[in-house]
Amino acid sequence: MNQDTAKDRLIWEAGDVRQSVDRVAVETPIAMVYNGLSHAVMMATPDDLKDFALGFSLSEGIIDSSEQFVGCDETRTEKGIELNIDITIGQFEALKQRRRSLVGRTGCGLCGVESLDQAIPQPSPIESTLQISHAALENALTTLADKQVLQQQTGAVHAAAWCEKDGKVQFIREDVGRHNALDKLLGAANKLGKTEGFVLVTSRASYEMVYKVASANIALLASVSAPTSLAIELADQCGLTLIAFTRPGRHVVYSG
Template identity: 55%
Template sequence: MSPQNPAPDASPSSDALSTHAVWRGDDESPGDDSLIEEVPVALVYNGIAHAVMMATPIDLEDFALGFSLSEGIAASSANLYDVEVRRVEEGIELRIELAAADFAALKSRRRQLAGRTGCGLCGVESLAQVARPLPALPFTQKLESAALQTALMHLQDAQPLTAATGAAHAAAWLRPDGTLAAVFEDVGRHVALDKLIGWRARVGAEPGAALVTSRASYEMAHKAASAGIEILAAVSAPTALAVRLAASLNLTLAGFVRPGRANVYSHPERLILAR
């Protein structure tokens, strides 16, 4: 895999954008508009196609690693040996070399999913597959609410793809001092979080929290907990199932993170309120 540490203030990649004609209002002639790219990305493990997700074609090596970990396909990042990004006529294939034991377990699950944009559970074969059990998180992280507010203040400037198109979700890692270590954008909120999870696994986990620009759904909470993330903050609302899951797994879940406010729905002991 080619390491790439995304700079929060980077310009959007040309692979993520297309320019198209647009007529605005009563304009007689069209102008130009930037649109986000959305392509089918197939995850192929040891030559066997497993999943197809709609995604923005940037940071795909991190997506492959993060998806493999958050879906329980790879037991660890060391078990994912290589990722080849191959452009094909229909989209993109991520050809992943997986450890033999993990690949055998994957074949036994016989899970095939074809995910629409942002879909985290499409294609599971039974209800039992929805609730893949996870160990409860430890309590090793704490975060001052001021740090969360600092990160939120800088997050908009760290989303060039959102600024250009208005159509991307973001997942960011914030350090205890509120600085942004990395920001990933994608047309799919689950994909953006998987990219962040893959990046953390690749560069090494550091203290902090995940901040996402979407709602906090069950799948987002489950992915965060599967990656050992102890604090997940979302700018939008959580779902009831996400809150129950977070409470059971010792995940601190905050929603409606806005300037000057945040609602904490589970394990508030990790957040230190400003005095």
């Protein structure tokens, strides 16, 4: 399944109407199925799905390490894609227990949680002491746009980039969902053993984005847009450097 597809369009401009073909980002349902048990359906770009499965499993706390991720197979149908993920028995039993505790509950504001403690979990303090220069951040920002191939074609996707300490962008992941792009990146970074670097995202820095990065013990998250209050508070609590409004010649440090 392709990342983008051709769609006809009508363009109205200055009183004139013309027809053309546009490249549009593909969005499709992706079902996360653990040991045969359906857990979640995400609307995502159908690419880098094994990275997605691993990153989602780690950032959602379904597994604690890649050693508990046994494997992943894809089943593609007309309705979407199933990711059939195998995890170790202990983690699967914990997942089933978590799901049983939710039976009969309705109207939750955050899917998959049953209490305020679960809604705002706290990752462990970050052990890394990574520091980067302003020039490194500028270098990463300048390089990122050229690597966003799907964004250039469609204008409809977010990107998350893994950057080395000097600001060199090693690889990126793109997706119609900002959380999905980050999960894909974290999965890829885990597989490659990347630890000493930072993450640059093209979206806002929300609480969930900070939580996912901090849970991977990554010391710095830079965003091109604004942070939220909870994102700043969590970054302070776990020792993550949070930078937002990352633009050419300017960025704002909110934590770290």
